[in-house]
Amino acid sequence: MAALPPEGAQSALGLPGTGLTMLTFYYAPNTCALASHIALEQAGADYRAVRVSFAKQEQRSPEYLRINPKGRVPALITERGILTETPAILQFVAQTHPKAALAPLDDAFEMARMNAFNSYLCATVHVAHAHRMRAYRWADEPVAQEAMKKKVPQTVGECFELIERELFSGPWVLGERYSVSDMYLFTLASWLEADSVEPSRFPQVAAHRERMRADPVVGRVLAAQAAA
Numbered sequence: 001m002a003a004l005p006p007e008g009a010q011s012a013l014g015l016p017g018t019g020l021t022m023l024t025f026y027y028a029p030n031t032c033a034l035a036s037h038i039a040l041e042q043a044g045a046d047y048r049a050v051r052v053s054f055a056k057q058e059q060r061s062p063e064y065l066r067i068n069p070k071g072r073v074p075a076l077i078t079e080r081g082i083l084t085e086t087p088a089i090l091q092f093v094a095q096t097h098p099k100a101a102l103a104p105l106d107d108a109f110e111m112a113r114m115n116a117f118n119s120y121l122c123a124t125v126h127v128a129h130a131h132r133m134r135a136y137r138w139a140d141e142p143v144a145q146e147a148m149k150k151k152v153p154q155t156v157g158e159c160f161e162l163i164e165r166e167l168f169s170g171p172w173v174l175g176e177r178y179s180v181s182d183m184y185l186f187t188l189a190s191w192l193e194a195d196s197v198e199p200s201r202f203p204q205v206a207a208h209r210e211r212m213r214a215d216p217v218v219g220r221v222l223a224a225q226a227a228a
């Protein structure tokens with residue numbers, strides 16, 4: 001667990017001192033952090049959101065690396081320490097706000113199913129998508145990076161075929177129960193066009209995306225991220 005920042009005045013990134021009661025959430029627009037942001041808002045959590053500017057490369061600044069040494073968003077400062085990784089943050093928000101009913105907390109199998117879905121999005125779908133913008137993580141040669149980018153429509157398309165065919169129960173990811181998995185799927189599905197994957201190939205996922213978009217809480221978070 002990363003150490004909390006030292007006592008002191010708020011910095012440009014909004015680093016608080018110790019003795020926190022309110023959650024502090026670090027995000028950048030158009031990123032996977034959207035899922036956790038929706039979860040916090042839907043849960044009615046007591047949090048403040050701090051934008052990390054990718055344009056200014058703030059995610060790589062020494063100040064932010066003290067919060068998340070991985071140099072990524074999202075990150076969530078809690079009273080007990082700092083959490084990173086979307087599936088972990090989603091589960092934490094759901095478990096600490098049980099009244100919001102954002103996860104099947106009373107059912108071990110369904111919880112595991114939720115975590116299996118979220119893990120697939122995190123470890124496979126997101127990574128397939130990252131080959132378009134972040135191919136430099138895996139290869140130095142421009143020709144290798146180009147080859148990776150070229151493969152993204154196929155690999156991301158195959159992931160969503162599997163979600164559509166096997167993993168999505170409907171009307172929500174887990175069936176009748178709405179959960180944080182819906183926020184996560186919505187977030188990653190919103191990248192389809194940019195990855196040159198036609199959303200209409202996946203009718204259930206496309207309908208789910210429209211339903212999520214029509215949710216006032218989702219609208220509020222999207223507006224807040226666009227405005228800040």
Ligand SMILES: N[C@@H](CCC(=O)N[C@@H](CS)C(=O)NCC(=O)O)C(=O)O
Pocket residue numbers: 030031032033059071072073074084085086087122126134
């Ligand atoms: N496995 C992490 C991935 C986090 C991640 O890669 N976030 C991207 C945005 S979607 C990021 O911060 N990228 C900044 C960079 O690569 O410099 C999670 O699910 O939270």
